[in-house]
Amino acid sequence: MYATVSRKQQPKSFFNRKYRTEYLSEKFDYTSAFDCVFSSAYVGSKKTSVEFLDVVFRFLKEKDPSIQKNEVLFWDDRSENIEKVKQYGFEARRFSDAAQYHKEMVSLSLFE
Numbered sequence: 694m695y696a697t698v699s700r701k702q703q704p705k706s707f708f709n710r711k712y713r714t715e716y717l718s719e720k721f722d723y724t725s726a727f728d729c730v731f732s733s734a735y736v737g738s739k740k741t742s743v744e745f746l747d748v749v750f751r752f753l754k755e756k757d758p759s760i761q762k763n764e765v766l767f768w769d770d771r772s773e774n775i776e777k778v779k780q781y782g783f784e785a786r787r788f789s790d791a792a793q794y795h796k797e798m799v800s801l802s803l804f805e
Contacts (some may be wrong), residue, residue, distance in 0.1 A: 696797075717741070729753065740769070741777040765803075766795070 731740075731749050738745035753760050762782030769775055770788045778785040788794055798804040 725804075728756075741774045746778065746781045747782065754793070 729752070731752075732746075733740040733745060735750050736745050738748065749765065750762060753765065764786055765783040767775075767778045767783045767785040768788045769778070770783070772787060775785040775787050786797055795804060
C-alpha cells in the first residue's frame with residue numbers, strides 16, 4: 694500500500710510542510726504500513742492535482758509495473774480531496790482522528 698500525507702494532525706507551530714510530513718510519518722508510523730509516503734511539499738504540486746497524482750503513480754509503476762491505481766491508498770481530512778483522488782482511480786479514505794485512522798488501517802490489515 695502507498696500513502697500521501699494529510700495535514701489534519703499537524704502541531705500548530707508547524708509551518709514548514711517538509712517537517713510536518715516527517716512528523717506525521719513518525720507519529721502515525723506510516724513507514725511500517727506503507728511502501729512509500731508522498732507529500733506535496735516534496736513533490737512540488739498540490740496533492741489533488743493530476744500532476745501530483747501522475748508523479749506518484751509513475752514512481753510506483755517504475756517500482757512495480759503491475760501496480761494498479763486502486764492499490765494506492767490516499768488519506769486526507771477533506772471530502773473534496775477524497776472525491777478528486779477517487780476520480781483519478783486511487784483508493785481514498787477520509788481522516789477524522791487517530792482512532793478512526795488506526796481502526797481502518799487494522800481493517801485493511803496494514804496495522805495490527
